[in-house]
Amino acid sequence: MASEIRFHQCSEADILPYFYKWAAAEHWNPGTEGRELVDVFYKSLPRSFYLAIAPDMNDPEKENVVASVCAATYGDEMGWIGFYISSPEHRGKGYGLAIFNHALKVIGNKATVGLDGVLAQVKNYQKSGFTNSVFESQRRAAKIEHFTSRLSNFETFGDTSITSIAEIPFAELDALDAKYSGFRRPTFLRNWIDFHTNKEEYGRFSCAVTENGQLLGYGCVRPAAESFRVGPLFAESPQVAKTILYHLANSVAKALSSPNQIPSTSPVLDLDICAGNANSVSLFDELEIPMSEVTTIRMYKGKQPVVDISGVYAPATYELG
Structure with missing residues (x-):
């Protein structure tokens, strides 16, 4: 259940196993060996990376990492959401929406929050108050x-x-x-x-x-x-x-x-x-x-x-x- 998850603020040790490997699995084509993630993204925004962790449904003594997000802040006015990924085996359980809302909470009351959304997620982002711009990639x-x-x-x-x-x-x-x-x-x-x-x-x-x-x-x-x-x-x-x-x-x-x-x-x-x-x-x-x-x-x-x-x-x- 999404209500039982907890959010873990990442250390550098979490970046390659989750953010890099998950982005590569989604064919987002991250930089070789995840170096840009460590040397630029995490170095620039060390308190912005989060994982959602949920109890294992079959073993209450275990936990699973179920989703990731980067809740970046640029100055006082701008926030950015990236690396929003739900683990494929845990999709459809509300974990993705939970960590997305956590990212918005972390970013706080910024004048602007941006993201680049894949087409399949655009309607979901619109439900969270996001509107399209003319910037399509x-x-x-x-x-x-x-x-x-x-x-x-x-x-x-x-x-x-x-x-x-x-x-x-x-x-x-x-x-x-x-x-x-x-x-x-x-x-x-x-x-x-x-x-x-x-x-x-x-x-x-x-x-x-x-x-x-x-x-x-x-x-x-x-x-x-x-x-x-x-x-x-x-x-x-x-x-x-x-x-x-x-x-x-x-x-x-x-x-x-x-x-x-x-x-x-x-x-x-x-x-x-x-x-x-x-x-x-x-x-x-x-x-x-x-x-x-x-x-x-x-x-x-x-x-x-x-x-x-x-x-x-x-x-x-x-x-x-």
């Missing part, structure tokens, strides 16, 4: 060589310069992230940038495009359970997005050609593109990058944040915004 994926061959003309363009995001003042990256996500999260962003900077031996790369000292966009890529995942891909124009995407794909291609340099991962690049941005859809249609069955809708409870989706080609991560 579509997963697009193709072989890395497809990206590099189709984008080879965008190694450079105009008077732009390509640089590591480590060379960009953090305040500029923070401002761009807030513009395209709708909220500020400096601790998360610093850890995300560090995770992708000077980590070539782990297959993680980043780059930024500038023009006359002005930041036009940036992107990151990391190895995951089923592919290499790009996120974010923020850009002021399709040309900037193509340039960033080419350099990320080319960096991965070079790394894959060096034996034993990076973790063994399928030579596929995927992105959860922002389908609400017509330029993003057009770009990936033009590149003939097919869409998979993974689709999510960004939903909010409370005040909808102001988000400039015109520059969002892919968010950092749909798990935590």
Whole structure:
């Protein structure tokens, strides 16, 4: 019974056995070996991860972990729900709703609570007061060589310069992230940038495009359970997005050609593109990058944040915004 469960605030030791393994089993394609979960998500939000634990129906001396959630808070105004998963063998018993409501309680009276909901759960989220936004994500994926061959003309363009995001003042990256996500999260962003900077031996790369000292966009890529995942891909124009995407794909291609340099991962690049941005859809249609069955809708409870989706080609991560 859902009324008999208890909620456990997680330590780092709980992250890989539950959040990583369960997300991988759902084909959410988490980062290789769960490193982003430990080194970014948990490090940034150490008091935000919870498990629901219920008595075993056949053995009163035992307990089972039945559901997970991350109840993140970004500053005083923003909350985010991610990694909301019920263990398959315990679904249909009310455990999922119980831990979801616990997450809302943990987040408290924030002006806004966001999440990226899979289509099957949208109606349930609506019952909890969430409304749809125009931010719909579509997963697009193709072989890395497809990206590099189709984008080879965008190694450079105009008077732009390509640089590591480590060379960009953090305040500029923070401002761009807030513009395209709708909220500020400096601790998360610093850890995300560090995770992708000077980590070539782990297959993680980043780059930024500038023009006359002005930041036009940036992107990151990391190895995951089923592919290499790009996120974010923020850009002021399709040309900037193509340039960033080419350099990320080319960096991965070079790394894959060096034996034993990076973790063994399928030579596929995927992105959860922002389908609400017509330029993003057009770009990936033009590149003939097919869409998979993974689709999510960004939903909010409370005040909808102001988000400039015109520059969002892919968010950092749909798990935590």
